[in-house]
Every structure is written in C-alpha cells, then in structure tokens.
Amino acid sequence: MLFLCTGNSARSILAEALLNRWGQDRFRAFSAGSHPSGTVNPYALTLLQQIGIPPENARSKSWDEFAGPAAPEMDFIFTVCDSAAGETCPYWPGHPMTAHWGVPDPAAVGGNTTDKERAFWSAFRTLEARIKLFACLPIAKLEGMTLRQRLAEIGKAGADAPS
Numbered sequence: 001m002l003f004l005c006t007g008n009s010a011r012s013i014l015a016e017a018l019l020n021r022w023g024q025d026r027f028r029a030f031s032a033g034s035h036p037s038g039t040v041n042p043y044a045l046t047l048l049q050q051i052g053i054p055p056e057n058a059r060s061k062s063w064d065e066f067a068g069p070a071a072p073e074m075d076f077i078f079t080v081c082d083s084a085a086g087e088t089c090p091y092w093p094g095h096p097m098t099a100h101w102g103v104p105d106p107a108a109v110g111g112n113t114t115d116k117e118r119a120f121w122s123a124f125r126t127l128e129a130r131i132k133l134f135a136c137l138p139i140a141k142l143e144g145m146t147l148r149q150r151l152a153e154i155g156k157a158g159a160d161a162p163s
Contacts, residue, residue, distance in 0.1 A: 002032060006033055008061060010044045010107045011081060041106075099154075103126050104122070106120040130155065
C-alpha cells in the first residue's frame with residue numbers, strides 16, 4: 001500500500017507508520033510525495049515517538065521510487081491530501097485500487113506550538129480511525145466494486161469513526 005501526499009512530510013508519513021503498526025502481517029505500507037519536501041515534519045516525528053513508533057525509518061521521498069519496474073507492486077494507493085488527489089499520477093505497475101482519504105494538512109497550521117500539536121494529533125486520530133477500519137476489512141472476500149465503495153466510505157470517516 002502506498003500513501004501519497006504532495007510533500008510527504010506529515011500525513012502520508014503518519015499513515016505509513018500507522019498501517020505498518022495496525023496492518024502488521026497483512027499489509028506493508030509506504031509513503032511518497034509528488035513534490036517531496038525532503039524532510040519529515042518534526043511534529044510528525046515527535047508524535048510517532050510519543051505513540052511508540054520509532055521514527056528512524058521515516059523519510060520524505062518521491063513517488064517516482066514506486067513507479068519504476070524495480071518498485072514493489074502496490075495493491076492500494078491512497079491520497080491523503082487534496083492536491084495530490086488532483087495531480088496526474090505516474091503509471092503504477094499492477095493497476096492498484098485507489099481511493100482518496102483527504103485529511104487537513106497539519107503542517108499548514110500556524111500559531112503556537114500547542115496549535116500545531118493539536119493539528120497533528122487531529123490528523124493522526126483521523127488517519128488512525130480510517131486505517132483501523134481498513135485493516136479490519138475482509139479484503140479477500142469483497143468483490144471489486146464493493147471494496148471500492150468501502151474504501152470511499154472509509155475516506156469520509158472522521159476521527160469519530162469507531163476504532
């Protein structure tokens with residue numbers, strides 16, 4: 001699974017870490033950006049550390065790493081920001097199923113440290129709720145159109161979704 005965002009510095013990084021935690025043996029998650037910032041937002045790194053996910057492997061990278069013939073074949077690709085959802089994506093080997101799971105950008109929040117931390121925690125809770133719902137899906141038993149519908153429904157779920 002590949003989570004895409006423009007800068008690959010916050011939301012997609014959090015989503016990658018969360019699915020690797022909650023999906024464990026069922027899924028392997030990656031993240032990338034159409035125009036990667038080259039650095040992971042320090043608030044994202046701190047949040048990962050606070051929830052017990054080692055942030056050492058988190059890095060901002062281009063989606064080009066996942067579009068070539070040597071890239072791992074993806075089953076799913078989710079955009080987590082509106083700008084990446086609207087961009088023309090590269091060709092993805094294997095024709096993975098795609099969905100948009102837009103989340104407000106916590107890195108764009110101004111203000112003081114508390115405001116920024118709240119924004120990151122809000123994005124985290126939304127992503128965590130969606131990823132937990134996704135990880136519970138009986139994917140092998142769902143027909144393609146039904147699975148697409150379920151993925152779209154999960155993408156609309158907020159932080160209030162059951163976990």
